[in-house]
Amino acid sequence: MLEEIAACLRESGLILRGGLHFARGEERPSGPGGEPAGSVVLVGNAGADYWRHFNCWRARQPADLADPLDCWSREVIGAVAQKAGARVLMPNDRPFAPFQQWVMRAEGLKSSPLGLLIHPRYGLWHAFRGALLFDEEIALPNVERSNHPCALCDGKPCLKACPVGAHSEAGFAYAACVSHVRGADGQTCREGGCIARNACPVGERYRYPAPVQAFHQKAFAGF
Template sequence: MRGDFAELIPDQIAAALEPYGLVPRGGFVFDKENAPSPLIRGTYFRSVVLVGHFGSAIWPHFTRWWQDHTDSQDPLDQWSKDVLTAVALKFSAMAVFPSDRPYLPFQQWAMRAEGLRPSPLGILIHPQYGLWHAYRGALLFDRALDFASGSPQNHPCYDCQDKPCLSSCPVNAFSGDGYNVVRCRSHLASGEGNECLNGGCLARRACPVGCEHAYNTPQMRFHMNAFARG
């Protein structure tokens, strides 16, 4: 993993995250030129550790929590905040999340932490897990952690000639001009988008990289319905 750090802290973080299907996904020390230190609640932080998951590793842990929190408006985000806030306390860190405002540059952080690059769909693609991974939050530290240097990740899209992800969307929501969110949501709401809504985005499912790690059907349905609701 790019950005593996040599102290015992990452092993301890990994152990704290493992019961939830989460893993530390690399990190780095902030610097002025490439990744300025964020100022949050009067504190400049020195290091960041990204936290996320691969495939459906979190799904059984999240759904057990969800059974007792059915009134949550954004259950996955709330679960992530409950879990990572508790983990952060153990390590004198601050947990931050993609939904926090003002928004933090999570995609840029993730690209630097693991050396990943965007796919034609805009989602960062992993050489092993493809498009079936996510970042649930990050841990900020007010000290510089000791990160070992990592090797750049291969970008699977460079060698993909057919780009099936761009030709599989039934309403051509993805193109060289970007992602047409309105067209996608309209399709899902029309009744003609049930295959995407209930089984997962056809464009995302068309990518051959890491397809064996694809989210299970309930997880795909959860994400698509959350997206369709806006």
């Protein structure tokens, strides 16, 4: 079944990520049958293979459609879920599910100094778009696990690249970052993506092209 799900997702540039079985007594969302789910399998992307498919879909939608990438993801994952007898759960569905915790459990990922979860192969160029919930425990996707890439990184270039010093060991200065991205001096960040994120050497072959980064920067900064 997982092979069939993966094949369907690949048609839209998405991939199966990790998954987990819920422990007895653990709070868990309902599965497709209405009872607490037994397993969750995560869906996302590595690199920007999804971008062409998303853009083709976006061209057929109203120009003022809100949250188009989330809408597209729900549609794609929903079609797969229907075939697999699963229930779709999205990160922005309420009540919010602990996606971040699921991701860390399922793939063993840890945060980078930028606060983004870093993958040993994909670096910072990946995302989780939704999840498939199953009533029973199912076989889970195999995932790549290795040492935390940031622990082996010499010099932490990501912490030195931001033009306004928004990233530091103390955390993320959100207001300074957004102000810069929206401002007159923020064109590079707006059009080419976060300079600090691009400074990370891990997963360079999966780096999002500039138009993809610009799309996400626009959503992040709200302009």
